[in-house]
Structure formats: C-alpha cells, structure tokens
Amino acid sequence: MSLNDAEIVIVGGGAVGCAMAYALTQAGQRDVLLIEKQPGLGEVTTSQGAGLCGQVRDTAERTRLAMVSAKTFAQLQRDADVRPDWHAVGSIRIAESAANAARFRELKTVADEAKLETELLDRAEASKLWPAIDFRRAEAVLWCPTDGYMRPKDVVNTYRHHAEKSGAKFATGVAVEGFDLVNGRVDGxxxxxxxxxxxxxxxxxxxxxxxxxxxxxxELPIVPVRHEYFISVPMPGLRPDLPCFRVPDTGLYGRCEQDRLLLGGWETKALRTDPRSYDLPGAPPPVEPDWPVLKQFAQDFTGLLPGTSDVKMDRVGRGWPTFTPDGRFILGPSCRVPGFVMAGGCNAHGISGSPGLGQLLVEAMFEKKPSEYVQSLSPDRFTEIKWDWQMAAVAAQRVYETYYGARESSAAGV
Ligand SMILES: Cc1cc2nc3c(=O)[nH]c(=O)nc-3n(C[C@H](O)[C@H](O)[C@H](O)COP(=O)(O)OP(=O)(O)OC[C@H]3O[C@@H](n4cnc5c(N)ncnc54)[C@H](O)[C@@H]3O)c2cc1C
Known part of the structure; x- marks a missing residue:
C-alpha cells in the first residue's frame, strides 16, 4: 500500500480513530488513511473496554448523542457481515439513596425530552428483569430498554470493514513522529x-x-486516569441476556459476560498520571490489577448480588482512559494549526460514544456553521485561554470520581 499521501490522515486505530474513518467515508470522503503504531487495531485502551453503552445522560444533547450510538450499533449488527456483537439487553440503574432516587426522576425528565424510552420500575418489576439481584434496598430503578453492550474489538473491526469498502485505507505498525507545517498549516x-x-x-x-x-x-489537558473492572468465574443465575446495571451510590457498573459477572467501578480517590511524564514512543505506567480496589467493588456489590464479595476473579480489564477538566470530548479543528483536528479526551466513553462522535466530527469539519454543542467541544477552548496543569489535572480526575454524580458519603457500603 502506498503511504505517500492522503487527503485525511487519522492517527490512532482505537475505537475513536476507526469510528472517524467510518464516519468520514459514510459522509463521502474517500481518501482517508488511518495509521496505527501497534501491529493491530484496537489493541490499547479499546481492547480493555467493558463494552457498555448507556444512553441515560444529564442533558438532552448528550442523551441524543448516545442515542445515535445505540442506534448505529443496532444497525451495524443487523446489516453487516462483520458485526459489533451488539447485545440490546437494556440497562437498569439502581438508586440506594433518596438523593439518587430524586436524581433518577430528573434523568427520566431529560430522557423524555430527548425521546429516549425509559421507565421507573418498582422492585417486583425490576426483579423480573434481573432475578438474582436483591432489590430490597433499592429506592428507585430506572430501566432503559434500548441500552446494551458490544465487544470493543468487534466494533473496531466493523468500522474498518465498512470504511475499507468505501475506500479508506488502514496501515498498522506505522508510528507518527512529527508533522510538517507550511505557513503554520498541516502539510504532512x-x-x-x-x-x-x-x-x-x-x-x-x-x-x-x-x-x-x-x-x-x-498543549491540551488530556489526563489519563486509571480504570479497572474484573470478570468473575462462572456464577449461578447469570446469563448474557440480563440487562447491564449501574449503581451510582457505590459508583459500580457491570453486566454478564456469559455466566460470569463483569463488575467495574469509579473510585472516589482515583489515580491519574501526567501525560508529560512519558514520551511519545513511551507509554503510561503499566496498570497492575489493584486487588484491594477490585475487592472493594465486589464487597460493595454483595448487598445487591449476594456472594459477590467471595467471588473468584478470573480476569481484570484495566487501562488509562483519558479525561478532560470539563468532562467534554475534545473534538474538531484547531484554529491555531489549520488542518489539525482533534478526536480525543473521551472521558471513558470513547467506544460507546464513537458513532455519535463520528457524526459530530463530520459536522465540525464540513459544516459552515456547526451547532453550539459542536463548537463547545472545540480544542480552541483550551488553546485560546490560559490554564494551569495542576488545576486541570485535578478537575479531570474529579470528572472520573463523580462519574455518576457526587456520591452520598453515607450511601456507599450501606
Ligand atoms: C477498564 C476500562 C473499561 C472501560 N469501559 C468502557 C465502556 O464500557 N464503554 C466505553 O465506551 N468506554 C469504556 N472505556 C473507555 C474506552 O476504552 C476509551 O474511551 C476508548 O477505548 C478510547 O479509544 P481511543 O481510540 O481514543 O484510544 P485507544 O484505544 O487507546 O487508541 C489510541 C490508539 O492510538 C495509537 N497511537 C498512539 N500513539 C501513536 C503514534 N505515535 N502513531 C500511531 N498511532 C499511535 C495507539 O497505539 C492506540 O491504538 C473503558 C476503559 C477502561 C480502561
């Protein structure tokens, strides 16, 4: 394959880069080349993703964006020879405090505004959906029937399949080392x-x-924050068609992986790394399984799923998803360097968000007047003002720690 020139070069073959290749080719761009330094696609953060795709969000805009994703995964699952392995099992969100029950009512209002189907269930209805969970301490349960999960590597392969059919090229084992700028504009x-x-x-x-x-x-504040989940050995009562779940009071989420439990969580004291502490050919520090943290996830879930605290962990997913100080993607062209476009800072929903992100990228690049929402994601918000690394890093870490909203301190472990 000739690597001499292309109209658009995408750097990085994870879920985001591959989704951008897919979206651009769907929008009629043909001369697209994706380069990835690893021998294969989706081998870094994407391969570690739990694969959950949730649409319940705190604003109608974000909800609609997530709806694009779920719809795209469902469509790709129907149409393609290569599929994202999308399971539209729905999801339940369980409140264990009055504060989160009230918040669920607000989330339901947002969902209604965005026309996302959701329902507040009573305990008996919730038990029918997830018989092994003990809902006695649930203050509220919010059900979204069109949520689900996919397999991140399959998502990447599906994007590649469609993008290649429409003319895009993919080259692995190719590492970016620099850019040529002519009069300040990208030239190579x-x-x-x-x-x-x-x-x-x-x-x-x-x-x-x-x-x-x-x-x-x-210079952009893109802050890697460590994230982990475990997959248990087989457990009684678990099936792959059970809904995904989220428990904001303990910061937990999960789903079934066949007859195993996948359980992850947002830590209240997260571990971040400074991207300035490693270089481009290098890598962030290796993430070893943090057993005390993972055991705490299991412990916190045992009230809802008895026996979880003693369960044997079979595999651990882990990595460094990136966060931004305002919890928003960094997406679109830079006014500083014409021809340089960002698609990063995914705040740990780069896989589930990737179809929506692709649509937004096309709008940011080709619409004369992108929507206010798209403009709000621009990298210019960090290049045209002064900001401080320490404050930005702390704020990005806080986005991680409050992923499902600020936690009731008394609620965890109750
Ligand atoms: C434990 C865990 C669970 C998660 N669960 C979910 C989930 O359920 N749902 C969800 O949506 N998200 C989840 N995430 C987050 C998700 O994995 C990320 O948001 C997503 O994978 C980011 O994709 P990416 O393409 O930006 O990054 P990556 O997948 O890391 O891809 C970036 C690519 O760029 C390449 N690259 C870097 N430097 C160069 C260079 N110089 N030249 C060429 N290529 C280069 C890398 O090799 C890499 O392949 C989870 C993350 C973790 C760690």
Missing part, C-alpha cells in the same frame, strides 16, 4: 515509515493524544 505527517503528504490530520491517539497535539505545537 512524518512517521517511522517515511513522510505522508496530507492537508488534514485527525488526532485520535488516546493516551498519546496529548503528545500528538504537542507535535503540532498545541
């Missing part, structure tokens, strides 16, 4: 395999998106 990408002439570069490099932006002279 320098890689370990030579130069690629191009007018547009899309930065979808995950935990290296900070470094790739630096190569173009842009």
């Amino acid at each position: 990408v320098r890689t370990n395999q030579g130069r690629i002439a191009c007018k547009t570069v899309i930065n979808a490099a995950g935990a290296h998106a900070y470094h790739i932006a630096r190569l173009a002279g842009i």
Whole structure:
C-alpha cells in the first residue's frame, strides 16, 4: 500500500480513530488513511473496554448523542457481515439513596425530552428483569430498554470493514513522529515509515493524544486516569441476556459476560498520571490489577448480588482512559494549526460514544456553521485561554470520581 499521501490522515486505530474513518467515508470522503503504531487495531485502551453503552445522560444533547450510538450499533449488527456483537439487553440503574432516587426522576425528565424510552420500575418489576439481584434496598430503578453492550474489538473491526469498502485505507505498525507545517498549516505527517503528504490530520491517539497535539505545537489537558473492572468465574443465575446495571451510590457498573459477572467501578480517590511524564514512543505506567480496589467493588456489590464479595476473579480489564477538566470530548479543528483536528479526551466513553462522535466530527469539519454543542467541544477552548496543569489535572480526575454524580458519603457500603 502506498503511504505517500492522503487527503485525511487519522492517527490512532482505537475505537475513536476507526469510528472517524467510518464516519468520514459514510459522509463521502474517500481518501482517508488511518495509521496505527501497534501491529493491530484496537489493541490499547479499546481492547480493555467493558463494552457498555448507556444512553441515560444529564442533558438532552448528550442523551441524543448516545442515542445515535445505540442506534448505529443496532444497525451495524443487523446489516453487516462483520458485526459489533451488539447485545440490546437494556440497562437498569439502581438508586440506594433518596438523593439518587430524586436524581433518577430528573434523568427520566431529560430522557423524555430527548425521546429516549425509559421507565421507573418498582422492585417486583425490576426483579423480573434481573432475578438474582436483591432489590430490597433499592429506592428507585430506572430501566432503559434500548441500552446494551458490544465487544470493543468487534466494533473496531466493523468500522474498518465498512470504511475499507468505501475506500479508506488502514496501515498498522506505522508510528507518527512529527508533522510538517507550511505557513503554520498541516502539510504532512512524518512517521517511522517515511513522510505522508496530507492537508488534514485527525488526532485520535488516546493516551498519546496529548503528545500528538504537542507535535503540532498545541498543549491540551488530556489526563489519563486509571480504570479497572474484573470478570468473575462462572456464577449461578447469570446469563448474557440480563440487562447491564449501574449503581451510582457505590459508583459500580457491570453486566454478564456469559455466566460470569463483569463488575467495574469509579473510585472516589482515583489515580491519574501526567501525560508529560512519558514520551511519545513511551507509554503510561503499566496498570497492575489493584486487588484491594477490585475487592472493594465486589464487597460493595454483595448487598445487591449476594456472594459477590467471595467471588473468584478470573480476569481484570484495566487501562488509562483519558479525561478532560470539563468532562467534554475534545473534538474538531484547531484554529491555531489549520488542518489539525482533534478526536480525543473521551472521558471513558470513547467506544460507546464513537458513532455519535463520528457524526459530530463530520459536522465540525464540513459544516459552515456547526451547532453550539459542536463548537463547545472545540480544542480552541483550551488553546485560546490560559490554564494551569495542576488545576486541570485535578478537575479531570474529579470528572472520573463523580462519574455518576457526587456520591452520598453515607450511601456507599450501606
Ligand atoms: C477498564 C476500562 C473499561 C472501560 N469501559 C468502557 C465502556 O464500557 N464503554 C466505553 O465506551 N468506554 C469504556 N472505556 C473507555 C474506552 O476504552 C476509551 O474511551 C476508548 O477505548 C478510547 O479509544 P481511543 O481510540 O481514543 O484510544 P485507544 O484505544 O487507546 O487508541 C489510541 C490508539 O492510538 C495509537 N497511537 C498512539 N500513539 C501513536 C503514534 N505515535 N502513531 C500511531 N498511532 C499511535 C495507539 O497505539 C492506540 O491504538 C473503558 C476503559 C477502561 C480502561
């Protein structure tokens, strides 16, 4: 394959980069080349994803964006030879405090506004959906029938399949090392395999998106925060068609992986790393399973699913998803460096959000007047004002720690 030139070069072959290739080709762009430094696609953060896709969000805009994702996964599952392995099992959100029960009512109002089907269930109705869960301490249960989960690697392969059919090219084992700018504008990408002439570069490099932006002279607060889940050994009463679940009071989420439990959680004291502490050829620190943290997830879930605290963990998913100080994606062209486009800072929903992100990227790149929402995601919000690394990193970490909203301190472990 010729790597000499392309109209648009995408850097990074995780869920986000592959989704951008898919969205661009769907929008009629043909001369798209994705380059990935690993031997295969989706091998870094994406391969570790739990695969949940939830549409209940705190604003109608975000809800609609998530609805695009669920709809796209469902459609790709129906249409393609290669499928994302989408399971539309629905999801339940369980409140264990009055505060979260009240919040669920607000979320339901937002869902109604966005025309997302949701329902507040009583305990008996919830038990029918998830017989093994003990709902006696549930103050409220919010059900979204069109939520589900997919397999991240299959999602990536599905995007590739469709994008290639429409003319996009994918090259693995190719690492970006620099950019050529002419009069401040992107003119080419320098890689370990030579130069690629191009007018547009899309930065979808995950935990290296900070470094790739630096190569173009842009400093962005893209903060990797450690995240983990475990998959148990087989447990009685678990089936792959049971709904995904989220428990905001304990920050837990999960689903069934066949007859095993996948259980993850948002820690109240998260561990972040500074992207300036490792370089582009390097990597963030390796993530070893943090057994005390994982055991705490199991312990916190045992009131809802008896026996979880003693369950044997079979496998641990872990990595460094990236967070931003305002909890928003960083998406769209930079006003500083014409031709340089961002697709990063996914705040741990880069896989589930990827179809919606693709649509927004196309709008950001080709619409004369993108919507206010799209404009609000622009990298310019960090390049045209002064900001401080320490404050930005603390704020990004806080986004992680309050993923399902601020926690009632007394609620955890009750
Ligand atoms: C434990 C865990 C559970 C998660 N669960 C979910 C979930 O349920 N749902 C969800 O939506 N999200 C989940 N996430 C978050 C999700 O995994 C990320 O948001 C998503 O994978 C980000 O995708 P990406 O393409 O931006 O990054 P990545 O998948 O990391 O891809 C970036 C790519 O860029 C490449 N790259 C870097 N530097 C270069 C270079 N110089 N040249 C060329 N290529 C380069 C890398 O090799 C890499 O493949 C989870 C994350 C973790 C860690």
